[in-house]
Amino acid sequence: MSETRQYGELATQLVMESRRSTQTDTLLKYNDALVRSIIREQRDLEKAAEPLTLLPGPPPPALIVTESAIQRNKRCLLAYHTHRTDRLRDMYWSVGGALPHILSNTELRARLSPHEVDFLREYHASVMEFRADFADELDVMAGIAQPPKDLHALVRVVRDCGWIQTELGNINFKKGERFMVRRADIEHLIVQGYLEEV
Numbered sequence: 001m002s003e004t005r006q007y008g009e010l011a012t013q014l015v016m017e018s019r020r021s022t023q024t025d026t027l028l029k030y031n032d033a034l035v036r037s038i039i040r041e042q043r044d045l046e047k048a049a050e051p052l053t054l055l056p057g058p059p060p061p062a063l064i065v066t067e068s069a070i071q072r073n074k075r076c077l078l079a080y081h082t083h084r085t086d087r088l089r090d091m092y093w094s095v096g097g098a099l100p101h102i103l104s105n106t107e108l109r110a111r112l113s114p115h116e117v118d119f120l121r122e123y124h125a126s127v128m129e130f131r132a133d134f135a136d137e138l139d140v141m142a143g144i145a146q147p148p149k150d151l152h153a154l155v156r157v158v159r160d161c162g163w164i165q166t167e168l169g170n171i172n173f174k175k176g177e178r179f180m181v182r183r184a185d186i187e188h189l190i191v192q193g194y195l196e197e198v
Contacts, residue, residue: 007045007069010038011076018083027087030113035080038073045070088112088120096191099124153183155195164189 014034021028045066052063091108095101099120103109109117157173164171166185173179173189178198189195 008072010034010041011073014080015076018080027111029111032113038077042070042073085119088116096188097127098192101192151183152180154180154198155186156198158196159194161189161194
């Protein structure tokens with residue numbers, strides 16, 4: 001560990017990145033190098049604290065400072081990763097739960113760590129599993145800003161989205177065609193911009 005750098009300085013840089021991400025409303029590239037440096041610093045601090053815990057009597061000031069730095073680094077790492085997962089969840093719901101739509105965006109995908117891609121896939125699988133329990137009653141992927149006017153909607157296909165399983169069976173949504181379908185089956189496609197109501 002360098003003598004010119006203070007304990008927790010790297011963790012502060014990580015928190016500042018999260019703050020910049022929030023202020024610019026973008027998800028910055030995952031800073032793997034900085035996260036690994038903080039973890040290395042954590043190990044060094046834990047090694048430095050170990051002999052201090054064995055000293056008799058009250059804890060020396062050096063131990064208190066070291067333990068404070070360890071706890072601060074942990075909080076900063078947790079805050080950084082929580083911020084990123086919250087942003088990923090917000091992105092997921094902003095596109096109506098369309099995971100392929102998020103992962104096919106090469107610019108966004110380049111900013112994610114492999115663990116974040118795994119998180120998105122597992123989150124999507126959990127949502128789909130939960131959604132399957134309520135498939136007959138409601139569409140959990142639909143927005144709740146306004147209740148639907150009726151159970152069916154007349155829609156026009158804006159972008160090809162392929163075969164979709166609906167209550168009436170499988171429908172191939174090709175650009176320019178119109179369909180009268182159950183709203184719960186296609187609400188997420190309207191949110192994603194593949195269909196528009198006529």
